[in-house]
Amino acid sequence: MHKFDTKVQHLKYKVLREVARHAWNDTLLENVMDIPKTIVPGKVPTMRCCVHKERAILAERVKLAMGGGQGNNIIQVIDIACDDCPASGYQVTDSCRGCLAHRCEDACKRGAISFDHKHEAHIDKTKCVECGMCAKVCPYSAIVNRKRPCQNACKIKAISISEDNAAKIDDEKCIQCGACVYQCPFGAISDRSYILNVIDMLKRSENNSKYKVYALVAPAIGSQMHYAKLGQVITGIKKLGFYTVVEVALGADMVAQAESRELAEKGFLTSSCCPAFVRYVKTAFPALAQYISHNLSPMGTIAKYIKEHEPNVKTVFIGPCTAKKAEVQLDEVKPYVDAAITFEELQALFDSRDIDLTALEEDVLDNASYFGRIFARSGGLSDAVAEGLKEQQLDAFELKACTCDGIEECKAALLRKSKNVLDANFIEGMACISGCIGGAGNLTHGEKNKAAVDQYGREALEKTIADAVSVLK
Amino acid sequence: MKMKMTVCIGSSCHIKGSRQVVEQLQALIAENNLGDKIELGGTFCMGRCQQGVCVTVDDEVFSVSPETTHAFFEKNVLAKL
Numbered sequence: 001m002h003k004f005d006t007k008v009q010h011l012k013y014k015v016l017r018e019v020a021r022h023a024w025n026d027t028l029l030e031n032v033m034d035i036p037k038t039i040v041p042g043k044v045p046t047m048r049c050c051v052h053k054e055r056a057i058l059a060e061r062v063k064l065a066m067g068g069g070q071g072n073n074i075i076q077v078i079d080i081a082c083d084d085c086p087a088s089g090y091q092v093t094d095s096c097r098g099c100l101a102h103r104c105e106d107a108c109k110r111g112a113i114s115f116d117h118k119h120e121a122h123i124d125k126t127k128c129v130e131c132g133m134c135a136k137v138c139p140y141s142a143i144v145n146r147k148r149p150c151q152n153a154c155k156i157k158a159i160s161i162s163e164d165n166a167a168k169i170d171d172e173k174c175i176q177c178g179a180c181v182y183q184c185p186f187g188a189i190s191d192r193s194y195i196l197n198v199i200d201m202l203k204r205s206e207n208n209s210k211y212k213v214y215a216l217v218a219p220a221i222g223s224q225m226h227y228a229k230l231g232q233v234i235t236g237i238k239k240l241g242f243y244t245v246v247e248v249a250l251g252a253d254m255v256a257q258a259e260s261r262e263l264a265e266k267g268f269l270t271s272s273c274c275p276a277f278v279r280y281v282k283t284a285f286p287a288l289a290q291y292i293s294h295n296l297s298p299m300g301t302i303a304k305y306i307k308e309h310e311p312n313v314k315t316v317f318i319g320p321c322t323a324k325k326a327e328v329q330l331d332e333v334k335p336y337v338d339a340a341i342t343f344e345e346l347q348a349l350f351d352s353r354d355i356d357l358t359a360l361e362e363d364v365l366d367n368a369s370y371f372g373r374i375f376a377r378s379g380g381l382s383d384a385v386a387e388g389l390k391e392q393q394l395d396a397f398e399l400k401a402c403t404c405d406g407i408e409e410c411k412a413a414l415l416r417k418s419k420n421v422l423d424a425n426f427i428e429g430m431a432c433i434s435g436c437i438g439g440a441g442n443l444t445h446g447e448k449n450k451a452a453v454d455q456y457g458r459e460a461l462e463k464t465i466a467d468a469v470s471v472l473k
Numbered sequence: 474m475k476m477k478m479t480v481c482i483g484s485s486c487h488i489k490g491s492r493q494v495v496e497q498l499q500a501l502i503a504e505n506n507l508g509d510k511i512e513l514g515g516t517f518c519m520g521r522c523q524q525g526v527c528v529t530v531d532d533e534v535f536s537v538s539p540e541t542t543h544a545f546f547e548k549n550v551l552a553k554l
Contacts, residue, residue, distance in 0.1 A: 214517070234484075243518060244483055244517050244518035246483070246517050306517065309514065309515070309516070310516060310517070363485075364484045364485050364488055365484050366484045366487050366488050367482070367483075367484055367517075461487065462492070467492065470492060470495070470496070471480075471482040471487070471492050471495050471515055472482075472515065473495075473499075
């Protein structure tokens with residue numbers, strides 16, 4: 001079974017795995033320069049023009065795997081890996097047959113289309129507004145839209161083209177959702193990794209005797225690593241050296257309970273679970289920031305609880321999200337979460353220790369309720385808030401949730417709210433399409449993932465939010 | 474000094490009924506008016522997952538289940554106060 005969706009992810013994984021392997025053995029410093037050659041041995045290129053370029057790019061990937069890069073953004077462009085894709089927008093191709101109908105000309109409201117002596121269409125780029133109407137009506141599909149996959153993926157328009165034609169990220173606008181990371185076909189945009197911090201933390205704990213390292217696992221785990229059983233994944237995490245594994249979904253239960261109370265009290269709220277959405281509200285709609293729920297995210301909430309109740313603990317978030325790596329650096333979260341890594345990186349850590357999950361005994365993971373677990377998919381948070389209102393006898397408050405699936409829908413809802421024309425009292429904002437199961441740090445993305453998370457939810461021992469959180473009193 | 478009683482609420486103990494154990498202990502503490510003598514808390518793992526539900530009384534570890542909570546409380550808590 002394939003562990004990843006794309007070969008780009010697989011390549012990134014190989015780099016992470018090799019970096020981790022050396023870090024465990026304390027041999028990274030002397031071997032760091034040789035990692036590219038380990039991954040691309042021999043003289044025959046398999047990805048680029050020559051092995052030298054392949055290795056030069058791999059050296060950049062090694063840097064990111066070690067937490068390096070330029071500036072502070074988690075999301076980094078590897079400019080030598082960028083293929084400088086065409087970005088000319090709508091273009092007439094040689095499929096244009098020079099027909100008589102000229103539907104393209106009629107469809108263009110800007111008069112941007114003219115014809116040459118062979119009756120073939122041309123687009124005047126000084127007039128074109130990239131509406132795409134001409135492409136839609138052409139019977140030969142002769143007009144195509146040449147857009148860079150990264151720019152297409154970035155719905156908040158934080159990616160432009162630099163002077164040397166590579167992709168460029170506006171760090172002020174970027175919300176670290178990782179959509180471009182997942183979509184770039186050349187792997188030229190990638191997220192920094194903090195696996196070295198985690199390996200170091202685990203080693204220095206001396207088998208959890210100096211301090212205990214807790215793994216906080218996001219509920220999207222229910223849709224991941226299907227080549228093994230969830231119980232085997234938990235055993236694997238403990239084999240890496242973690243003291244125990246706690247469900248972030250229990251933090252989600254706590255959030256659902258507190259957020260439904262806060263909503264009933266204030267009358268209007270936006271969710272605070274998705275760090276990319278929260279950052280988007282703060283940067284693009286600062287006037288609406290007052291409506292963001294005051295709860296920490298489920299990750300922050302459960303980590304805070306653990307640190308306030310247990311002495312000498314360190315916490316590592318493991319999830320599907322690149323934006324969480326930025327969230328753990330925020331002042332209000334920093335004291336509670338010591339590092340964040342993705343499921344991709346977890347897989348690399350397993351393999352760096354030659355841990356074969358399928359050969360392991362099954363452990364158990366059961367802290368949260370059904371409602372905490374379904375936070376991982378779009379709509380789950382709204383369902384949980386409705387349940388929280390019901391369980392706390394706050395049904396008098398009529399919930400009107402606006403479930404925003406992906407940052408484009410978030411933008412539309414926030415725009416309407418800013419003009420006071422939003423017919424809702426709660427915005428569930430998820431930057432990734434489908435919610436966390438669509439996150440860039442997942443190993444795989446697929447149609448069945450939503451059903452998998454719902455199934456994981458139904459398997460929870462506790463059926464209500466109140467029961468799940470009752471043990472925390 | 475208050476007696477410190479901690480129930481493991483980690484996954485393994487949770488599945489074996491730690492929520493019911495916590496609820497019963499809370500009720501027993503209330504019934505016996507021991508709120509000021511016993512401090513009840515939770516922890517996510519005691520490293521003895523096979524013996525769950527794990528409960529510590531001061532630093533002594535006990536293996537309890539929802540069925541034995543009452544007897545455990547009488548023998549190891551009430552008797553020692």
